[in-house]
Amino acid sequence: MEEFVNVSVRIRPPSKEEILNSSLKVINKQPAILLLVDKSQSYHFDNVFTYETTQKEIYNDTVKRLVQKVKAGYNCTVFAYGQTGTGKTYTIGTNPDIKNESEAGLISRALEDFFNCADEDNEVEITISFIEIYNEKVFDLLESNKPKHPLPIKGFTVQGFTKVMVHNMNEALRYLQGGSRQRHIGGTKQNTNSSRSHAIFSIHCCIRNSEFETVAKLNLVDLAGSESVRKTGNQGSSFYEGVNINKGLLSLGQVMTALSSNSGHVPYRQSVITTILQDSLNKRNFISLIACVSSNSDDLGETLQTLEFSNRVKKMKNKPEVNDFIVQYRKDNPTLFTNNGPKLQTPLKRSNGLLHETPFKKRRNVLPLIHEPALSENDSKFDISPLFSSSMTSVTSDHQQNFSPVLRKYMNQMESSLMNKLQDVITSTMKRPARIKFPKEDKENEMCARFDKDAMSDDDGAKLITSGSGSSITTESPVFARDNPHILNCSRTDRYSNNNNSLYHESSHLNAESDTIFKVPAPVAKTNNLRRKNSVQLQPKKSCDTQLDNTFRRRSLRIQMKNGEVNENDKISAKENISRRRSVRLQMKKVNSGHDDTLPLDSPEQQSKESTRVYSPSLACTCKKASRSQTLIVSPQDNLLTARKKQILTILNEGTLRQLEKLHTVGTKTAEKILLFRLLKGKFKSISDLKEMPYWTEKKYDKFMAENFLRN
Numbered sequence: 001m002e003e004f005v006n007v008s009v010r011i012r013p014p015s016k017e018e019i020l021n022s023s024l025k026v027i028n029k030q031p032a033i034l035l036l037v038d039k040s041q042s043y044h045f046d047n048v049f050t051y052e053t054t055q056k057e058i059y060n061d062t063v064k065r066l067v068q069k070v071k072a073g074y075n076c077t078v079f080a081y082g083q084t085g086t087g088k089t090y091t092i093g094t095n096p097d098i099k100n101e102s103e104a105g106l107i108s109r110a111l112e113d114f115f116n117c118a119d120e121d122n123e124v125e126i127t128i129s130f131i132e133i134y135n136e137k138v139f140d141l142l143e144s145n146k147p148k149h150p151l152p153i154k155g156f157t158v159q160g161f162t163k164v165m166v167h168n169m170n171e172a173l174r175y176l177q178g179g180s181r182q183r184h185i186g187g188t189k190q191n192t193n194s195s196r197s198h199a200i201f202s203i204h205c206c207i208r209n210s211e212f213e214t215v216a217k218l219n220l221v222d223l224a225g226s227e228s229v230r231k232t233g234n235q236g237s238s239f240y241e242g243v244n245i246n247k248g249l250l251s252l253g254q255v256m257t258a259l260s261s262n263s264g265h266v267p268y269r270q271s272v273i274t275t276i277l278q279d280s281l282n283k284r285n286f287i288s289l290i291a292c293v294s295s296n297s298d299d300l301g302e303t304l305q306t307l308e309f310s311n312r313v314k315k316m317k318n319k320p321e322v323n324d325f326i327v328q329y330r331k332d333n334p335t336l337f338t339n340n341g342p343k344l345q346t347p348l349k350r351s352n353g354l355l356h357e358t359p360f361k362k363r364r365n366v367l368p369l370i371h372e373p374a375l376s377e378n379d380s381k382f383d384i385s386p387l388f389s390s391s392m393t394s395v396t397s398d399h400q401q402n403f404s405p406v407l408r409k410y411m412n413q414m415e416s417s418l419m420n421k422l423q424d425v426i427t428s429t430m431k432r433p434a435r436i437k438f439p440k441e442d443k444e445n446e447m448c449a450r451f452d453k454d455a456m457s458d459d460d461g462a463k464l465i466t467s468g469s470g471s472s473i474t475t476e477s478p479v480f481a482r483d484n485p486h487i488l489n490c491s492r493t494d495r496y497s498n499n500n501n502s503l504y505h506e507s508s509h510l511n512a513e514s515d516t517i518f519k520v521p522a523p524v525a526k527t528n529n530l531r532r533k534n535s536v537q538l539q540p541k542k543s544c545d546t547q548l549d550n551t552f553r554r555r556s557l558r559i560q561m562k563n564g565e566v567n568e569n570d571k572i573s574a575k576e577n578i579s580r581r582r583s584v585r586l587q588m589k590k591v592n593s594g595h596d597d598t599l600p601l602d603s604p605e606q607q608s609k610e611s612t613r614v615y616s617p618s619l620a621c622t623c624k625k626a627s628r629s630q631t632l633i634v635s636p637q638d639n640l641l642t643a644r645k646k647q648i649l650t651i652l653n654e655g656t657l658r659q660l661e662k663l664h665t666v667g668t669k670t671a672e673k674i675l676l677f678r679l680l681k682g683k684f685k686s687i688s689d690l691k692e693m694p695y696w697t698e699k700k701y702d703k704f705m706a707e708n709f710l711r712n
């Protein structure tokens with residue numbers, strides 16, 4: 001079985017005394033078992049390297065296979081961890097003074113392998129970066145300017161460090177050596193050339209050929225050595241450095257513990273090293289740890305601590321993910337990716353010299369640059385099923401969290417760009433009077449449409465208007481109710497129906513040419529249960545006085561309960577306030593209902609006035625957020641069903657994830673699928689295009705049509 005986390009131990013070359021009095025004993029090589037003699041404790045690792053093991057062998061057993069993984073698109077990280085002076089720098093290869101080629105560390109050997117994979121078919125671009133974390137600050141080791149300023153960190157990303165494109169080994173080694181010389185180094189009792197910082201050398205590799213393109217990176221991390229102040233004898237600034245080094249290593253240990261114990265919270269932010277390695281210290285990467293130890297019995301405490309740390313890392317169960325799922329998809333579907341089709345952009349600019357950029361930001365840019373494929377008419381059967389195939393199980397999972405991070409990023413960016421577009425549309429719509437038009441003569445429209453307040457937005461406000469040859473309705477939520485497709489319900493206003501059961505009666509048009517006066521038939525008696533919050537007040541059953549009295553009684557009771565006794569002044573002011581509010585509402589009601597105070601209640605004129613309801617636009621606009629409403633346009637030649645279909649099509653083509661979710665039978669998973677489908681295939685030409693979506697059965701489509709009232 002492939003190991004995603006590889007842990008090796010390297011024992012520093014011992015002195016003569018150490019050989020005689022070694023605290024470590026390798027009792028088996030394969031599988032590697034290391035015995036801590038004094039403690040009679042054994043540890044199992046993937047490899048144990050003794051002082052006889054050469055640099056090349058270590059590279060072959062640890063990093064060589066990671067280079068292959070990087071080429072395949074996986075991010076990989078190698079750490080050298082251990083006590084000071086145990087050979088971490090030597091192993092990783094950030095030592096600027098190597099004497100011969102056999103001493104070359106992991107970095108130069110990996111670079112060589114990357115360069116070697118360039119051939120006629122594969123174009124390789126190698127970019128390197130080299131940073132160090134000294135006293136919890138990040139410094140750019142490829143920046144030659146002095147004095148150096150610490151680099152800012154935004155989120156989990158270091159900003160503005162140098163990335164250099166290198167074209168051959170010599171060039172790369174020059175940068176490696178130059179950067180290594182710039183590291184903070186100090187002498188301690190244990191190591192005359194002790195690294196006082198954690199160094200991260202990153203090799204970003206982009207491989208491109210006619211079929212695919214992969215972009216991934218290999219981080220090689222030379223951690224500063226854990227040290228005890230007692231042994232190093234550090235004082236002053238060295239002591240302060242030691243404290244920061246140990247702080248970083250301690251938080252690294254905590255992160256590893258959290259990852260190996262599957263803890264919900266991983267404390268990345270506790271130190272700079274764990275913050276900026278957040279994208280490498282997780283379960284989506286291949287990780288290789290080389291624990292450097294000393295076999296000196298004086299160092300037993302540190303060795304034990306290093307072995308315990310390594311043991312924790314060994315428990316991590318990683319599940320690496322390829323950097324770009326599109327890479328695989330593109331490979332599987334070469335015909336779909338024509339020159340006009342989706343194309344991954346390399347994150348590396350083809351320019352010479354230094355690039356100042358943020359690698360992670362750059363990587364983010366890789367994804368949105370997948371353009372919609374230019375579809376010809378013949379391409380209408382665009383098959384995206386591979387995206388949902390078993391090899392991409394994360395895409396099919398229920399919850400977005402289960403998606404690969406790349407896909408999540410991709411979807412979020414897609415959604416936010418759609419949101420921006422939608423906002424523009426909404427803003428421009430707000431400037432025009434929006435409406436739905438219902439043909440006057442169309443008897444099919446002997447139904448009431450209901451604008452569900454839940455759909456699209458929870459804004460208030462809807463108005464009924466007549467315009468020209470038809471009636472118009474403006475609402476922000478033009479979605480039919482589930483319960484009765486034959487009832488038109490204006491969001492949070494009332495339903496209307498004339499005596500002929502016709503929604504709009506010609507005689508009800510006060511001014512057929514006007515957009516400013518709106519008139520609809522009076523409500524039928526069965527509307528009591530339809531009254532909602534914010535609706536225009538209709539026919540209170542009780543007399544106004546009785547209601548006032550009741551309200552006043554309740555209010556006085558509250559006052560009584562509050563104060564223990566009723567204050568007469570409170571009573572009066574409460575009564576005044578209530579009656580004032582009440583009179584405003586009654587006035588509004590009278591205006592709306594066409595009630596005329598000057599006429600007797602039972603007079604024919606009064607009744608005829610009340611048989612129609614007149615809304616002034618100003619009144620309609622007082623509805624909260626009315627100006628933000630959207631429009632469903634029903635042109636004279638359309639019937640309501642056609643308008644509804646057009647509207648749903650618009651939502652399918654332009655709606656955000658949230659808006660799609662609000663369609664009946666569309667949950668998060670389906671909404672995401674629709675978004676992806678739309679992005680890859682292009683806009684829906686008709687609602688029936690939904691049937692082309694993977695796993696959309698005829699039955700599901702029928703249910704969608706029925707529940708969204710798209711059937712006759």
Ligand SMILES: Nc1ncnc2c1ncn2[C@@H]1O[C@H](COP(=O)(O)OP(=O)(O)OP(=O)(O)O)[C@@H](O)[C@H]1O
Pocket residue numbers: 012013051082083084085086087088089090091191193194195196223224225226292
């Ligand atoms: N396997 C090895 N073979 C030969 N020399 C070694 C080996 N390991 C370490 N050394 C030598 O030991 C010395 C200390 O090693 P190195 O600087 O790599 O330790 P370190 O763990 O990085 O220490 P620190 O954490 O203090 O930086 C160096 O001179 C290095 O050349």
